[in-house]
Amino acid sequence: MKNKTTNVVIAGLGGQGVLKASDILAEAAFRAGFDVKKSEIHGMSQRGGSVTSDVRFGEEVFSPMVPQGEADCLVVLSGDQVENNRHLLRPDGVLIAPDWIDENALANRRSLNVALLGALSLFLEMKEETWLEALKTHLPEKYHDLNLRAFESGRSRAQSRKSLS
Amino acid sequence: MSSERRLLSGNEAVAQAALAAGIALGAGYPGTPSTEILENFSELGGSAQWSPNEKVALEVGLGVAFAGARALVTMKHVGLNVAADPFFTAAYTGTDGALIVVSADDPGLASSQNEQDNRRFAVAAGVPMLEPSDSQEAYDFTLAAVELSERRHIPVLLRMTTRVCHSKTIVRWDPKPMPPASPGFRRDIRGRVMIPAYARIAHRSLRKKLSEIAKWNESSSLNRLIRNDRSLGIITSGISAVHAREAAPNASILKLGITYPLPIRKIREFAKSVDRCLVIEEGDPYLVDAIRAEGIAVEGKPEMYRFGELNVERVRRILAGDVSPEKSPPPGKPPQLCAGCPHRSVFDVLHKLDCIVAGDIGCYTLGVLPPFEAMDSCVCMGASIGVGLGLRHALPKAEARRVVSVIGDSTFVHSGITGLVEMVYNPPPTGHLVLILDNGTTAMTGLQEHPGTGRTLDHSRTQKLVFEDLAKSLGIDRVIVVDPMRDSEGFERLVTESLQQEKLTLMIARRPCILAAGKIREYERAESESCECAAARSDSHEE
Secondary structure (H helix, E strand, O other): OOOOOEEEEEEEEOOOOHHHHHHHHHHHHHHOOOEEEEEEOOOOHHHOOEEEEEEEEEOOOOOOOOOOOOEEEEEEOOHHHOOOOHHHEEEEEEEEOHHHOOHHHOOOHHHHHHHHHHHHHOOOOOOHHHHHHHHHHHOOHHHHHHHHHHHHHHHHHHHHHHHHO | OOOEEEEEEHHHHHHHHHHHOOOOEEEEOOOOOOOHHHHHHHHOOOOEEEOOOHHHHHHHHHHHHHOOOEEEEEEEHHHHHHOHHHHHHHHHHOOOOEEEEEEEEOOOOOOOOOOOOOHHHHHHHOOOEEOOOOHHHHHHHHHHHHHHHHHHOOOEEEEEEHHHHHOEEEEEEOOOOOOOOOOOOOOOHHHHOOOHHHHHHHHHHHHHHHHHHHHHHOOOOOOEEEOOEEEEEEEEEHHHHHHHHHHOOOEEEEEEOEEEOOOHHHHHHHHHHOOEEEEEOOOOOHHHHHHHHOOOOOEOOOHHHHOOOOOHHHHHHHHOOOOOOOOOOOOOOOOOOOOOOHHHHHHHHHHHOOOEEEOOOOHHHHHHOOOOOOOOEOOOOOHHHHHHHHHHHHOOHHHHOOEEEEEEHHHHHHHHHHHHHHHHHOOOOOOEEEEEEEOOOEOOOOOEOOHHHOEOOOOOEOOOOOHHHHHHHHOOOEEEEEOOOOOHHHHHHHHHHHHHOOOEEEEEEEOOOOOOHHHHHHHHHHHHHHHHHHHHHHHHHHO
C-alpha cells in the first residue's frame, strides 16, 4: 500500500448519479483511513453531457486528477460512454461497464450507480461494512434499503463474473 | 474541543473557515466554480446573500469592512471584471474590518466564456493575493486572509481555481472561532472619500502597506519549502503545486501561498540553491515574468501550456521540455438544453425566423448548438442588449430588423437593466426586440435565487422585482408577457409582429425551468402557508 495511489474514474452522463457514486467511494476510502482526493467538473453536468469524476486514495495523494492511462478501475454508467473514456484506464486496469448489471433486476434503475459501486467494491480493499456506512452517509434514509440491495446485487454479479474468468 | 476531520470541497472549506472567522456577511453573485461557497456558508448558519451582481456585492462587503466587521465576497473570475471598479479603489481606502474577495478562476473553461488569469488583478489593483492548492489550504488560507486583511487594513484576494473549488480533499480543523470583530463607525474622511487630493495620499499609503506586506511575506509560513534533490527546483503555487509534487517527487519545491506581493528574497535564495529552476504555473506566465523581472534566472513553460488546465502529464511534459503536439481526448457528449426546457421553443422560433440573435450568458447559450444554431454572439453578462442595439444601429435596414437580444432573467437583473435604459435613451431607427427568457431561477449555476424570483439565497421571501413593471416605468412602447411553450404559435406570431413594427419591444418569455419548477412550487407553498399562519395569528390578536 505504501506510496501506491489507487485511481478510480467514474464516468457517465449528467443526471445518472456519477458524482453521487464518486462521493460514496471517496467517503468509503476516507472512512478506511486513506488520504483521499476527488475531482470533477460541475457546471454543465445537469445538462445531460458527459461527466467524469476522479477518486484517488492511498497513503498520500497529490494531484486530485487521475492521469490519463493510470486509472486502476474505470466505472462507466452509460454504455455509450465507454469508448470515449477507455484511454483513462491503465492497460491492465478493470473496466466495469453497465452491462455487468441486469438493470431489470434492480428495484429502481436509478440505483445503477450504486450497483456498479457494488461491483467495484470487489476490486478495492475497503471492507464491506465501510462501504455500507459510506452509502448511508450519502443517501437519504428512505432509499437505504433499496440501495443496499442494489449494492449487494452488483457485488454478487461481479463475484460470479470474477469466478468465471 | 477535539479537532474535526472531514472530506470537503475547497468551496465547503472556505465556508467552514468563514464561519470560524466570524464573517458578518457573505455576499456574491452565483458563478461556476464559486457558487457553493455562499450556499454552504448559509447552510452552516452564516449570513449570506446573493446580490444583483458582483459589483454591488463587493460594495456591500466594503461597507461591512468600513463598519469594522468581516466580509466575504465571492465570484467567478469574470465577476471580478464587473466588480473591478470598487476593487481597485477599495485597495486605496483600505478597511477597518476584513474584506476577503474570492475569485474562482476557470482555467480550461469548464463553464465560462474565457480563461482570464485573475492573478493579474491582484497586481493591477495592489491587493495581496493568497492561492490555496487544496481544501486544507482553502480553510487555512481563508483564516490567514482574514487576519492579514484586518491587521493591515487592506482587502485580500483569495484566488482559487476550478479544481481547488470543486475537488474534495481531507481537511482537519480546530473549531475554535477567531476572536470576534467589534463593529462601529469610525469617521475617516481623508481615508475613505477618494477625491483626488485624498486619493493621491491613499495611493502612497497603499504602496507603503504593500512593501511592508512583501517584507513580512519573506518569512510567512504560507510559503512552503520542500527540500529534496538540489538538481531540480520548482517554484509553483495553487493547484499546479500538487501536480508538480506528483510529477517530480524528487525535486525541491518552493510552493508559494502568497503570490502577491512576492517574497523575492526567498525566491532568489531558492533559485540559487538548485541547479535547474523551473516555474510551474497554470495560465498566464505571471510568476515567471515577475521573477525574471527581478533578475532571477528561471525557466518557464512553453507557450502551448498556457492554454487549458495543467495536470500531472502536462507538468511531466513541461519538465521534459516536450513541445510535441498533445493528443486531444476523444470527444464526449456535449451538454444540451434539457428535454422540456422552455428555452427550446424560443430557439426553435428564432431559428425558423432566421433572426440575428445577440445572446447572453446562461443555459440558453446552448441555443447556439444544433439543432437550434440560433445565437450569433455571446460575450459577457448583459452584452446581448448593448450588442443587439449596436447591430441595429449599423446594419442595413433589412438586416437590422432581424436583430433580437436574448437574455435570461438572472442575467437581466445582473447587467441587463442599464442596457434597457440605453435602448430607451438611444433607440435605433428600426426599433428593437429584447427577449427576457424568464425561467424563474439562475439555472446554469444550479438554481439560485435572484431579485426577480422574490426569494433570497435561503429561499425565504423578499420583495420581488417585476420585469414588466420596470420596463413600463422606463417608457418602453410594447411590453409583452408570454408563455413560449404553452402557445408556441402565438409566441412566433408575437415575435414576427414585433420585428415588423419599428418600435421598442420587451417580451418576457415566462415559464419555469423544468429542473426548478418543483422546487419553486414547494417554496411558494411554504410561503403561502406561513402567510396564512401569520394572518391567522394576527386575526386572533384582534379578537
